[in-house]
Amino acid sequence: xxxxxxxxxxxxxxxxxxxxxxxxxxxxxxxxxxxxxxxxxxxxxxxxxxxxxxxxxxxxxxxxxxxxxxxxxxxxxxxxxxxxxxxxxxxxxxxxxxxxxxxxxxxxxxxxxxxxxxxxxxxxxxxxxxxxxxxxxxxxxxxxxxxxxxxxxxxxxxxxxxxxxxxxxxxxxxxxxxxxxxxxxxxxxxxxxxxxxxxxxxxxxxxxxxxxxxxxxxxxxxxxxxxxxxxxxxxxxxxxxxxxxxxxxxxxxxxxxxxxxxxxxxxxxxxxxxxxxxxxxxxxxxxxxxxxxxxxxxxxxxxxxxxxxxxxxxxxxxxxxxxxxxxxxxxxxxxxxxxxxxxxxxxxxxxxxxxxxxxxxxxxxxxxxxxxxxxxxxxxxxxxxxxxxxxxxxxxxxxxxxxxxxxxxxxxxxxxxxxxxxxxxxxxxxxxxxxxxxxxxxxxxxxxxxxxxxxxxxxxxxxxxxxxxxxxxxxxxxxxxxxxxxxxxxxxxxxxxxxxxxxxxxxxxxxxxxxxxxxxxxxxxxxxxxxxxxxxxxxxxxxxxxxxxxxxxxxxxxxxxxxxxxxxxxx
Numbered sequence: 185x186x187x188x189x190x191x192x193x194x195x196x197x198x199x200x201x202x203x204x205x206x207x208x209x210x211x212x213x214x215x216x217x218x219x220x221x222x223x224x225x226x227x228x229x230x231x232x233x234x235x236x237x238x239x240x241x242x243x244x245x246x247x248x249x250x251x252x253x254x255x256x257x258x259x260x261x262x263x264x265x266x267x268x269x270x271x272x273x274x275x276x277x278x279x280x281x282x283x284x285x286x287x288x289x290x291x292x293x294x295x296x297x298x299x300x301x302x303x304x305x306x307x308x309x310x311x312x313x314x315x316x317x318x319x320x321x322x323x324x325x326x327x328x329x330x331x332x333x334x335x336x337x338x339x340x341x342x343x344x345x346x347x348x349x350x351x352x353x354x355x356x357x358x359x360x361x362x363x364x365x366x367x368x369x370x371x372x373x374x375x376x377x378x379x380x381x382x383x384x385x386x387x388x389x390x391x392x393x394x395x396x397x398x399x400x401x402x403x404x405x406x407x408x409x410x411x412x413x414x415x416x417x418x419x420x421x422x423x424x425x426x427x428x429x430x431x432x433x434x435x436x437x438x439x440x441x442x443x444x445x446x447x448x449x450x451x452x453x454x455x456x457x458x459x460x461x462x463x464x465x466x467x468x469x470x471x472x473x474x475x476x477x478x479x480x481x482x483x484x485x486x487x488x489x490x491x492x493x494x495x496x497x498x499x500x501x502x503x504x505x506x507x508x509x510x511x512x513x514x515x516x517x518x519x520x521x522x523x524x525x526x527x528x529x530x531x532x533x534x535x536x537x538x539x540x541x542x543x544x545x546x547x548x549x550x551x552x553x554x555x556x557x558x559x560x561x562x563x564x565x566x567x568x569x570x571x572x573x574x575x576x577x578x579x580x581x582x583x584x585x586x587x588x589x590x591x592x593x594x595x596x597x598x599x600x601x602x603x604x605x606x607x608x609x610x611x612x613x614x615x616x617x618x619x620x621x622x623x624x625x626x627x628x629x630x631x632x633x634x635x636x637x638x639x640x641x642x643x644x645x646x647x648x649x650x651x652x653x654x655x656x657x658x659x660x661x662x663x664x665x666x667x668x669x670x671x672x673x674x675x676x677x678x679x680x681x682x683x684x685x686x687x688x689x690x691x692x693x694x695x696x697x698x699x700x701x702x703x704x705x706x707x708x709x710x711x712x713x714x715x716x717x718x719x720x721x722x723x724x725x726x727x728x729x730x731x732x733x734x735x736x737x738x739x740x741x742x743x744x745x746x747x748x749x750x751x752x753x754x755x
Contacts, residue, residue: 208649209256209658212623216252221239222242223239223241228287228633230287233635233636233660237252239263240274244275247274248265254636254660259314267291269319269320270320271295274292286348293321304330305325305326306321306324323383324389346413347417347681352391353419374394374395374409374421375394411464415468415683415684415685416754418445422435424476431454433489450495451495455502459477467552468752469552470755476521483512485508488505504554522575524579531551534586557608574588574589580639581750589602589627600621601623601649621642622647639661682751684751684752685754686729687728689724700717704737
């Protein structure tokens with residue numbers, strides 16, 4: 185049964201259905217318009233080409249979601265409340281799609297007794313049809329209830345476990361109340377829990393301890409953590425340690441069974457400069473790449489590091505590879521550095537810098553050995569007279585799609601939103617100035633997700649717009665070769681888990697009518713496997729346990745056309 189808001193709240197929320205929202209717009213002056221709420225929305229993929237949209241009520245008393253399909257059409261006739269069975273649920277995030285067509289949200293639930301207000305971390309799963317898969321009150325991530333006045337919880341992140349569930353990592357900050365009601369931070373604890381696809385806690389009632397409790401002054405505590413999948417059903421956490429004097433970075437890898445693979449205390453490394461971690465992505469070989477802002481000798485740098493599957497720190501003798509280096513002075517800064525995976529071995533880096541010095545946002549690429557792929561200082565996303573703000577990217581087929589706000593000197597285009605697709609060789613796939621995504625002034629791209637077919641869905645304030653891999657607005661394409669146009673007769677399917685270390689499953693949106701030929705090729709074009717998927721099936725398992733680590737091309741013959749998709753195998 186769908187759980188919804190009260191009629192008064194629904195009246196406000198149903199403004200969504202009264203604004204003519206029927207499909208993606210092909211006009212850059214228009215876009216899908218969400219209701220304007222104080223705390224905004226988060227958009228995440230459904231792994232089928234559409235998106236889940238999550239919002240928070242005005243007083244943070246409820247978190248709710250709805251769904252749009254790959255054509256930009258509203259999939260549900262109402263907003264669904266995640267936890268109608270508790271007094272209050274507040275968005276903690278993250279929101280993870282652990283398998284195609286399902287969303288898991290991690291939230292706070294409020295409880296009361298005679299003395300205290302207690303907070304508990306809970307999770308809820310929603311299907312593509314808008315049905316709650318777990319109890320109305322969600323399921324408990326940890327049975328430790330936190331006193332609102334003494335302990336605060338901060339989510340580090342959550343990642344799919346490759347089996348329809350997810351692994352959640354959080355931090356608990358414990359305080360001591362002193363005179364005048366002041367609080368002194370005494371201890372930080374890092375814990376993780378794995379929830380199965382059915383909502384069962386697999387690592388005990390309180391999860392597992394990721395790092396030992398950290399005691400002492402606040403400037404010795406671990407902060408700035410990031411979480412990524414290790415590609416084998418586990419996760420990797422990376423963090424920087426300290427307050428204003430940050431020279432230590434660390435990491436821990438947790439297996440699918442909750443085992444700490446890098447020792448009880450993880451790995452710690454001392455750097456030759458202060459570093460604040462910005463972003464992290466899997467390296468597709470059981471390790472992690474992460475970027476950070478470094479400060480040394482009156483210079484600011486963007487550096488990229490790699491921890492391999494064993495926790496060894498690579499690149500630059502352990503101090504990372506420098507992709508940006510500027511002399512610090514008033515008005516010069518580097519911040520918000522991002523990593524985006526372009527392929528199994530190439531990663532794009534971008535950052536926000538001083539727009540007076542560099543009106544064109546720069547992008548650099550790094551490979552798995554720590555080499556810069558392009559000439560220093562990188563390449564620009566366009567050649568026109570444009571100042572780019574908040575450059576945000578998402579993976580496309582062997583490329584990255586970037587979106588940004590472009591402040592241009594003429595009054596007509598000043599402040600419009602643009603996007604560009606850049607391949608691994610640094611070539612722009614669309615017009616040199618990019619494609620106008622949305623013609624609105626003063627707003628920036630705040631969120632971007634894949635459309636699962638090489639295109640992207642951009643969130644711009646309370647608007648959504650879609651661009652396909654060919655640079656066309658509002659025209660979804662299906663899974664095909666990288667640059668093939670849309671054609672009839674294509675079979676829609678998903679591949680999960682991907683990456684995998686042993687098995688994966690092809691899931692079809694509708695049962696196959698005819699037998700289909702299935703082939704696997706390596707990146708050199710050599711045929712690895714050939715078989716047949718029988719008619720009538722909705723899913724088909726594939727055993728790749730004997731394949732070496734690497735990327736493979738899955739090709740399925742669908743009538744006169746070949747549907748292709750990349751499969752990453754990680755051992």
